[in-house]
Amino acid sequence: MLKAPEHQVAGHEARHGKLGPLVDDSGRFYKPFQSNERGSAEVEFYTSLSSNTSIPDHIRGFFPAFYGTELVEASDGSGLQPHLVLQDLNVGRVHPSIMDIKIGTRTWYPQAPDRYFEKCLKKDRETSTLHLGFRLSGLKFYESEDSGYWKPDRKSVMKLSAEDVTSVLKKFVSTKTFDFNTVPDCSLASVVFGGSTGILSQLRELKAWFEDQTIFHFYSCSLLLMYDKEKTLNGNNPVAEVKMIDFAHVLQGRGVIDHNFLGGLCSLIKSIDDILKYS
Structure with missing residues (x-):
């Protein structure tokens, strides 16, 4: 039997008679x-x-x-x-924390229609995209069995400033995350972001490929960052993963490096590396 995904954080949702995954x-x-x-x-x-x-x-x-x-x-x-x-990238995860991060300083593709170009440019200017090279598209953070999840409205998430985006990245690896005002403790940063199998290592592995690959150019594509929060709180393997999603605007690279995606990826890596260094 088909049903709406429990842990979807961005895009159209298959609820209330709407079309979605x-x-x-x-x-x-x-x-x-x-x-x-x-x-x-x-x-x-x-x-x-x-x-x-x-x-x-x-x-x-x-x-x-x-x-x-x-x-x-x-x-x-x-x-x-x-x-x-x-x-289904979240199958088997009981209480995950998830972020959808749209990568690139520009989200429109070459030769895009004027209306689409203007729509994308407006979003890029109103969010952290131009400043950071990425923006948050959606998130859902698990806190505890009693408190449940923190899933703020997508519109408020997308319009976060660069400083606020950095704060949310810290909340992703903190024990308390239930509103925008909570001061993050980053107590889970070393096990989720760090280590040979952590998110930072995976992002660097992806970056090494983007420094060479000229097959594709990825526009308006997202990185999904996720881990099992409850397992981590109990001292178990967080099963942290990075996945690329949303490929409706992928173009042929034609022998040219995808600097737009690579630049945003490098910026995200620096942001996470700084959290690890100073937390």
């Missing part, structure tokens, strides 16, 4: 095709990624597994609609 009990995520050819463009990207033998296996691990496309009953009641079938 669905998940099943076998670990698969059904993403409805986006309009204006964006859905077919995302299918084209996943197909190209799957068939490109020059992409190392350890880099493929940063992308959700792709199982093709399928017609399923859409969440908005519009009947059978095409969906991408992907890996």
Whole structure:
């Protein structure tokens, strides 16, 4: 049986009769095709990624597994609609903390229609995108069994200043995170961000690939950062992971490095590295 994802933090949600992604009990995520050819463009990207033998296996691990496309009953009641079938990245996580971070100092793609360009530029100027090279698109932080989750409104998250974004990155690895005013303690930074398998190490591994890869240019793409908060609080492995998502605006690299994505990635790495150094 298909249902709305429990831990979705950004994008359209399949609730209240609206069109959005669905998940099943076998670990698969059904993403409805986006309009204006964006859905077919995302299918084209996943197909190209799957068939490109020059992409190392350890880099493929940063992308959700792709199982093709399928017609399923859409969440908005519009009947059978095409969906991408992907890996459910939160399957098996009981109490995760999650951030969706849109990467790049510009989120519009070359030759984008004027209306789309103006819309993206407005968002980039009103958020931390131009200053930091990335912005938060959504988040959901687990605090405790009694307090549950902190999931602030997406609009307020997207419009956070660069200073506030840094504070939220600290809250991601703190025990108390339940509002924007709480002072973060960063007590979990070393086990979530640090170490050979932590988020910072994974981001640096991804950065090393982007310093060389000229296959794709990723516009308006996000990094999903997540870990099992409750396990971490109990002294267990946080199972921290970094995944790339949202590929409706991926273009061919044509032998040129993707400096837009790389620059935003480097900025995120510096922000997290600073938290580790000074926490």
